[in-house]
Amino acid sequence: MVSGFLSKPFRFFISMSKEHKGEWYIIVAGALILFVIIFSSVFAGIIAPYGPVTDVASPYIKEHNLDLRAATPLPPNETFIMGTNDLGFDVFSRILFGSRTVLLVSIAASIFSALMGIPIGLLSGFYGGKVDRTLSLLMDSIYSFPGLILAIALAAMLGPGVTNISVAIAVIYVPTYFRIVRGQVLSVKEELYVEAARSIGAGPMTIMTKYVFPNVIASVVVIFSLNVADAILTEAGLSFLGLGLPPDLPDWGIDLAKGKKFVPSGYWWIITFPGLMIMLVALSFTMIGEGLNEVLNPRLKEK
Amino acid sequence: MDDAILSITGLSIHYPTSTGIVKAVDNVSFSLPRGKVVGLVGESGCGKSTLGLAILKLMRPPGEIVAGKILLDGENLIDKDEAQMRRIRGPKVSMVFQDPMTSLNPLIRLDRHFLETIDAHERNVGKDDAMARINKLVEHLGISSSRLREFPHELSGGMRQRIMIGLALILNPKLIIADEPTNSLDVIVEAHFLDLLKGLQKEYNLTILLITHNMGIVAQLADRVAVMYAGRIVEEAGVMDLFARPLHPYTKGLLSSIPNIEVDQMRLYTMPGSPPDLTDPPPGCPFHPRCPNKMSICDKKTPHDIITDGRHVECFLYGGKDA
Amino acid sequence: MRALLSYILTRILLTIPMIFILLTLVFFIIRVMPGDPVKSMLGAHAPKETMDEVRHQLGLDKPIIDFSTNNQFVDYMSAFFHGDLGQSLWYRVPVTEKIAQYFPATLELSFFALLFAVVFGVATGAFAAHKRKSAADYSIRLFGITSYSIPVFWLGLMLQMIFGVAFDWFPIAGRIGARVSPQVITGLYVVDGIITLNFEQVASALWHLVLPSTALGLILCGIFIRLTRANMLGVLKQDYVLAANARGIPKRRVVYKHALKNAFVPILTMMGLEFAYLMSGAVLTETTFSWPGMGSFLVESVNYRDFPALQGTIIFIALLVMGISLLVDILYAIIDPRVRY
Numbered sequence: 001m002v003s004g005f006l007s008k009p010f011r012f013f014i015s016m017s018k019e020h021k022g023e024w025y026i027i028v029a030g031a032l033i034l035f036v037i038i039f040s041s042v043f044a045g046i047i048a049p050y051g052p053v054t055d056v057a058s059p060y061i062k063e064h065n066l067d068l069r070a071a072t073p074l075p076p077n078e079t080f081i082m083g084t085n086d087l088g089f090d091v092f093s094r095i096l097f098g099s100r101t102v103l104l105v106s107i108a109a110s111i112f113s114a115l116m117g118i119p120i121g122l123l124s125g126f127y128g129g130k131v132d133r134t135l136s137l138l139m140d141s142i143y144s145f146p147g148l149i150l151a152i153a154l155a156a157m158l159g160p161g162v163t164n165i166s167v168a169i170a171v172i173y174v175p176t177y178f179r180i181v182r183g184q185v186l187s188v189k190e191e192l193y194v195e196a197a198r199s200i201g202a203g204p205m206t207i208m209t210k211y212v213f214p215n216v217i218a219s220v221v222v223i224f225s226l227n228v229a230d231a232i233l234t235e236a237g238l239s240f241l242g243l244g245l246p247p248d249l250p251d252w253g254i255d256l257a258k259g260k261k262f263v264p265s266g267y268w269w270i271i272t273f274p275g276l277m278i279m280l281v282a283l284s285f286t287m288i289g290e291g292l293n294e295v296l297n298p299r300l301k302e303k
Numbered sequence: 304m305d306d307a308i309l310s311i312t313g314l315s316i317h318y319p320t321s322t323g324i325v326k327a328v329d330n331v332s333f334s335l336p337r338g339k340v341v342g343l344v345g346e347s348g349c350g351k352s353t354l355g356l357a358i359l360k361l362m363r364p365p366g367e368i369v370a371g372k373i374l375l376d377g378e379n380l381i382d383k384d385e386a387q388m389r390r391i392r393g394p395k396v397s398m399v400f401q402d403p404m405t406s407l408n409p410l411i412r413l414d415r416h417f418l419e420t421i422d423a424h425e426r427n428v429g430k431d432d433a434m435a436r437i438n439k440l441v442e443h444l445g446i447s448s449s450r451l452r453e454f455p456h457e458l459s460g461g462m463r464q465r466i467m468i469g470l471a472l473i474l475n476p477k478l479i480i481a482d483e484p485t486n487s488l489d490v491i492v493e494a495h496f497l498d499l500l501k502g503l504q505k506e507y508n509l510t511i512l513l514i515t516h517n518m519g520i521v522a523q524l525a526d527r528v529a530v531m532y533a534g535r536i537v538e539e540a541g542v543m544d545l546f547a548r549p550l551h552p553y554t555k556g557l558l559s560s561i562p563n564i565e566v567d568q569m570r571l572y573t574m575p576g577s578p579p580d581l582t583d584p585p586p587g588c589p590f591h592p593r594c595p596n597k598m599s600i601c602d603k604k605t606p607h608d609i610i611t612d613g614r615h616v617e618c619f620l621y622g623g624k625d626a
Numbered sequence: 627m628r629a630l631l632s633y634i635l636t637r638i639l640l641t642i643p644m645i646f647i648l649l650t651l652v653f654f655i656i657r658v659m660p661g662d663p664v665k666s667m668l669g670a671h672a673p674k675e676t677m678d679e680v681r682h683q684l685g686l687d688k689p690i691i692d693f694s695t696n697n698q699f700v701d702y703m704s705a706f707f708h709g710d711l712g713q714s715l716w717y718r719v720p721v722t723e724k725i726a727q728y729f730p731a732t733l734e735l736s737f738f739a740l741l742f743a744v745v746f747g748v749a750t751g752a753f754a755a756h757k758r759k760s761a762a763d764y765s766i767r768l769f770g771i772t773s774y775s776i777p778v779f780w781l782g783l784m785l786q787m788i789f790g791v792a793f794d795w796f797p798i799a800g801r802i803g804a805r806v807s808p809q810v811i812t813g814l815y816v817v818d819g820i821i822t823l824n825f826e827q828v829a830s831a832l833w834h835l836v837l838p839s840t841a842l843g844l845i846l847c848g849i850f851i852r853l854t855r856a857n858m859l860g861v862l863k864q865d866y867v868l869a870a871n872a873r874g875i876p877k878r879r880v881v882y883k884h885a886l887k888n889a890f891v892p893i894l895t896m897m898g899l900e901f902a903y904l905m906s907g908a909v910l911t912e913t914t915f916s917w918p919g920m921g922s923f924l925v926e927s928v929n930y931r932d933f934p935a936l937q938g939t940i941i942f943i944a945l946l947v948m949g950i951s952l953l954v955d956i957l958y959a960i961i962d963p964r965v966r967y
Contacts, residue, residue, distance in 0.1 A: 141647040144951060145944055148906035149924065153655050153940055156928045233777055237910050240779050241925050256780060260914070263786045263798065271787065275780030282775035290771060361871055363863075385877075393874035400872075405865035408884050410891075410962060419883075420873045470873060 023294040030287030037281055041099035050090040052097035052250035056080070057088030073262075076269050083269035085255070086262070091269060095277055097250040102281065105166050105245075106231035110224055112170030117177025118220060122208060124178070125185025136182070143175035147230075148237055155244040165244035169234050173227050180223055184216045218296040225289030229282045236278045252278050307374075308478055308510045309358065309396075310334035314371030316350075316357055323582035327353040327366060329534035330607075335478065340504060340511045342525035342542070344557070346578055347516060350534040355480045355514045359392050375478070394424050397471035401483040403463035407455035413466055414451040417441075417473055424474055437473065444469050444499070461492035465499065472503070482514045497523055518561050522546060530554050533579050533589035538616045550616040552594045588619070600624055634956050641948055648944045653702055656937045657690050664715075684713070684934075711938030716930045721938030724923060729942075730813025731801055732919035735842065735911065736904055738835050740897070742843030747850025748893065752886070754851065755858035766851060773848035778907045782841040782914035789837060796836045799916040803830040838915040842907050846900060853896050857889035864888070891962050898954030902947045 040047050050056045057074050060066075076083040082091035124135040142150065154168035188194060194211050202210070238244045239253025247254060252274035259270035316328040327350040335341050345351045356362050358373060360380060373380040375395065380388065400406040407416060417437040421428055428436075438448035444465045455463060464484065471479050484500070485493040501524055504511055513525055521528055522542065529539040530553065538551040549555045559572035576593035579585055585592055591601035600619050611621035664677050664686065681687050691699040705712065711721040754766040790798035801815055802808050808815050808831070809822045816835075819827035861867065862885055870880045909921030916922070920939060927935035 137643060138647060141644050141651065144644070144902060144947055145648065146902040146905040146909075146947060148909055149940060149943055152909070152924065152928060153652070153936065156936070157655050229775060233775070236777050237779065237906075240777075240910065241913060241928075243928065253777075256777075256783065260783060263783055264791060266787065266791055268787055271780070271783050275777060275784065278777045278780060279772070279775050282777075283772060286771055286775050356868075359872055361868060363868070389874045389876065391874070392872055398869070398872040400865060400869055402865060406869040408866040408870070408888070410887050411884070419875055419879065423873065423875045423879070467869075470869075 023291045026287045027291035027295070030284040030291065033280060033284040034288065037099055037277075037284070038103065040096055041103055044093075044096040044100060048090075048093040048096040050093045052094045053089060053248065054093075055088035056090050057084040073267055073270060075267075082273045083267075085259070085270050086267075091255075091273055094250045094255060095252070095273055098252045098255065098274065099277065099281070101162070101245065101249055101251040102232055102235055102253075102278070105162060105169065105235045106228050108166040109169035109231045109235070110173065110227045112166060113173035113227065114177050114220065114224060116170070117174040118181050118216070120174070121178040121181030122185055122212065122216075125182035125189070126204065126208060126212070132182075135178070139175040139178045142172065143179065145172075147172040148234055151234055151238055152241065152243060155238055160244055160246050162245065162249075165235065165238060168244065169231050169238070172234070173231065176223060176227060177220065180219050181216050184219055185212050188212050188215045222289050222293045222296060225285050225292060229285035229289065232278060232282045232285065306337045307334035308337045308376060309512075310374045311358075312372045312374075314354070314357065314373065315369045316353055316362060316366055317369050318366045320365075320582065325581045326534050326584065327362075327581060328357065329584075331371070331531075331534070331536050333529050333536055333539055335510050335512055336527070337477075337510055338508045339526040340513055340524050342521035342528045343512060343514045343531060344516060344518060344521055344528060345531035348578060348581075349531045350581075351514050351531045352482055354531070355398070355482050355512065358480060358512070359396055359398065360388050361392075390424065393420060393476065394474040395476050396478045396480065397474065397476045399464075399467050399471050399479060399481040399484045401486040403460065403467045403487065404455065406467060407463065409455055412452060412454055413458075416466075416470060417451070420470060420473055437469075440469050440473060441466070460488055461496060464488060464492075464496055468500070468503070472507070475507070477508075478510045478512070480512045480514070483516070484513075485515075485517075485520065500524065518557060530557065533584055534581060535589065535617060537590065537618070538614075540614050540616075544614065550611070550614060550621060551590075551618050552596050552620070553590050556593075588617070596620055630959055633959055637952060637955055641952055644948060645945065648948075649703065649706060649941065652937055652940050652944070653699060656933050656940075657698070684715075706941070711941060712934035714927075714932055714935040714938075716927075716932040716935065721935050724935065725920070725938065725942050727813070728918060728920050728923045730815075731917060732908055732912070732921065734801075734814045734816060734831075735835065735838055735917060735919060736908055738839035739842035739846060739907070739911075740900075740904060742839055743846035743850055743900075744893075744897065746843065747847035748854045750847075751851040751854025752858055755855045755862070758859065763855075767855070770848040770851040773845060773851075776845060777910075778841055778845045779910040779914045781844060782838065782911055785837045785841050786914075797834050798837065801831060801834050801918060802827065803834070806830045838911050838917055841914070842904070842911045845907055846904060849896060849900060850893065853893055854889060857892055858885060861885040861888045891958065894954060894961065895958055898951045901950045905943055905947065 057072060057080075060074065060079060061072070072084070072088065073086045074080055074084040074088075080090050080092065082095065084090055085094070120135060120139075124132045150172050151168050154171055155165055158164035158168055188211060191211075194207060197207060197211060235244075236253035236256070239251050240257045242254075242257055245251055245254060255274040256271060259267070259274070262270050310332075311334065312332045314328055314331045315326065318325040318327055329350075331354060333341075343351050343354065353362055353366065357366075357368060358375075358380070360368070360383075362368070368381060371381070375391065380391070383391070407413070414434070414437065418430070418433055421433045421436070425433075437451065441448050441451060446462055446465055446469075450458065450462070455466075458466065464487075467484075481500070485496055488496060497520065500511070503509065504524075511524075513521065515521060525542050527540065528542050528545045529536050530545075530551065531537070532553050538545070538549070538554050540550075545554065546558065549558050553574075556572070556574040560574060574593060579589050579592070585602065587600070587602040587604055588594070588606055591597050594601065598619060604619075606617045606619050606623050609616055609618065609621050609623040664681050664684070665672070668677060668680065678687070685698060685701050688701070689697045691697050709722070711725070713719070714721050714724055717724060750766050750769075754763045757763050786798040789795050797803070806827050808827050809818055809824055811818045811821055815831035816828055819825065819829075819831060862881075867880060867884055870884050871877075875884075908919065909924060911917065912919045912921035913925055920943065924936065924939045924943075927933070927939060
């Protein structure tokens with residue numbers, strides 16, 4: 001039996017999970033996938049059998065007296081479970097190290113966006129008037145623009161590098177936070193309890209921090225999760241186009257770009273695994289975001 | 304009642320839900336005499352709307368009829384399949400819903416609503432003939448036929464409700480089920496609308512099942528009244544008898560909750576308690592927890608088919624204790 | 627009718643400041659880009675005089691922006707309003723000419739991808755709504771969520787590997803077979819083939835479209851599945867559907883006339899919103915399938931540092947997206963009589 005201070009949150013969790021059983025399965029499944037991926041990315045140095053840029057195929061070929069030309073790249077076997085690429089690097093090891101790049105860039109980008117979009121949205125919604133109109137117009141302009149194409153232009157402008165590509169991706173998601181936060185602020189502002197607080201002399205800072213921000217948090221968590229999923233795909237897309245990241249970095253998008261030329265030769269393992277990983281990571285964030293959305297915004301739930 | 308256009312016997316409708324089975328309508332029997340207006344009254348959630356929809360077998364899913372008979376002109380509707388039911392809906396029995404705004408498709412012009420209704424049942428009517436008929440009916444209801452080219456949202460609430468009546472009448476059915484038809488109207492419009500309904504009823508010799516929670520409307524329009532509580536009809540009588548001498552404690556409670564300017568009341572009567580949870584109704588008579596006249600038998604047995612002075616009332620105060 | 631016209635006019639007027647903001651944004655993004663376009667055009671070892679001369683010809687020696695009327699920004703804006711998007715540094719032809727050459731390929735690909743997404747998405751979404759809570763419903767919804775997470779270029783590569791290489795059913799690159807010399811009128815090979823009655827061209831063009839438009843369409847269809855399902859479920863619960871049933875309107879008519887018409891309005895809006903996403907996807911799909919369209923041209927322009935071309939392409943895509951969203955809003959107002967501002 002759960003007793004004492006634990007019982008309350010525990011019961012809350014139980015009641016939540018009863019009400020949104022399906023959603024919790026989705027959230028937990030997403031979180032599990034994500035946990036495994038983050039774990040293996042943090043401990044890539046220990047888990048990975050080889051380095052990401054070590055030619056491990058050549059010694060193997062020599063040792064087993066294989067015909068060099070017929071053997072490279074090596075298909076999956078018991079030594080290299082996902083095979084090797086044309087340079088003799090172990091695909092599995094590259095995938096483990098590559099997860100660092102994609103997670104770092106996409107999460108950093110999403111944090112950048114949130115840090116820019118939330119305050120601007122709060123201000124715009126709270127003060128209204130000309131400031132709001134100008135900001136909204138600017139944000140709508142960015143929002144209406146094809147994200148990847150804007151990111152291409154920005155990435156090209158800023159030059160290669162992990163920080164630069166994160167910033168380039170961050171810019172395209174600022175309007176997402178802006179719009180959701182501004183909308184929430186506008187609706188919360190009209191609530192009676194906020195007007196009541198104002199009438200007894202609560203200042204703008206108090207109203208913002210005490211009433212507006214807590215209401216916005218739920219949406220921000222959902223948006224953040226979905227945003228990371230999208231940022232992962234954008235990052236992979238930019239790398240695939242050869243933009244933004246230094247080409248020697250282990251990265252799934254870059255590996256796919258390099259693997260593209262092996263499609264006609266049928267070296268499926270070079271292409272299949274990095275893409276699957278991109279999909280899995282993006283999917284785990286989408287599952288968490290979608291699940292939380294149903295749990296936190298019950299009015300959107302279909303009956 | 305020999306000449307009943309519709310008679311329902313032992314009808315039960317269940318809604319399976321995650322928390323249990325809701326007995327929305329529980330062993331209900333009553334009938335509609337031809338050419339009369341019968342009021343079906345009760346609090347919201349008592350099952351009266353479900354009963355109304357059930358006559359056309361249109362309960363919202365997952366509701367289903369689990370027992371009973373619905374005889375329309377002697378034919379049992381329970382035996383009819385969906386295709387046969389479709390041909391009954393409209394030409395034989397039609398419905399008027401509470402909210403005309405949401406009951407008209409916002410993207411379809413009013414004349415289309417009428418045309419498709421005629422088209423669905425009378426294949427060989429030409430468009431011009433149909434339009435002539437529609438125009439005539441609509442003008443008769445006090446709406447200029449030129450407004451038929453408009454969309455539902457362009458009309459006022461009262462006009463929309465008249466359009467709904469028009470849609471219900473266009474195929475000349477003999478029975479109309481009106482589910483809270485004046486709920487969305489303001490008082491003045493409501494009065495006009497009730498006059499219109501009364502006039503139409505006389506003119507076309509319609510039978511109307513008037514579902515409402517408003518005793519005032521019942522008093523104005525109905526010939527007979529059935530009172531519904533927790534999925535059951537607890538009392539049924541002629542309108543004069545019922546108002547003059549209500550028998551069931553629930554009916555008495557309902558009537559004393561109506562403000563009456565002729566009686567000098569200090570305060571308005573309010574019934575204690577609230578309607579029961581239909582997934583887990585109280586044992587015996589479902590009204591006993593709120594009943595001022597509760598007896599020891601009431602939470603043990605359910606009263607059934609009790610007739611006193613030729614009146615039907617489901618209450619042990621009037622006999623049936625030893626049945 | 628007058629209300630509708632004034633709504634359309636207002637909507638068009640509102641687009642103008644957005645175009646201005648975008649033009650300004652694009653201008654500055656491109657100008658601050660590192661790397662010297664003239665140097666990359668002429669090669670690093672070109673004599674300085676030649677570079678200066680070219681720079682002068684292109685107006686790049688002027689200040690980017692100042693308070694006079696003789697700067698790059700004013701040149702850029704006035705050129706834009708004369709329909710001039712500048713000269714490609716790499717190809718040495720007007721950018722508009724290159725766009726005219728590449729755009730039809732993108733349009734053809736996008737059209738078939740969107741067609742696939744809408745037809746497939748609406749059909750499966752409606753089916754899921756119909757078979758609510760069945761295994762089919764859950765699988766369709768799962769597929770919908772997963773499809774957002776698939777990188778389109780990877781899906782493209784997988785389709786190439788499976789259906790292009792392993793089975794050898796479809797070509798994996800280009801728009802048309804090597805033995806077919808397409809007759810170009812509109813630049814849309816399928817349309818041109820039909821106009822000139824060259825059915826070999828039509829077949830070959832369609833054949834080449836299968837894999838890229840399937841890849842792009844599958845990525846896009848998730849949103850349509852979800853939207854159609856949710857809307858159909860919502861609409862089928864509406865009072866007017868019940869009321870139509872109570873009038874004995876046949877089921878098929880109720881579902882396809884009443885429900886689908888109402889469910890279609892948000893789907894149409896989504897098609898407008900999705901267009902920007904479609905363009906992003908098209909860039910990646912074109913690169914994957916060596917499809918000679920705007921996306922390939924865009925990436926090429928970045929790689930060659932051909933900034934007038936890059937700038938022109940981005941502006942063109944921006945205008946296109948805005949135009950589409952304008953068009954969708956107007957269509958929306960025509961379909962849904964309640965929308966009047």
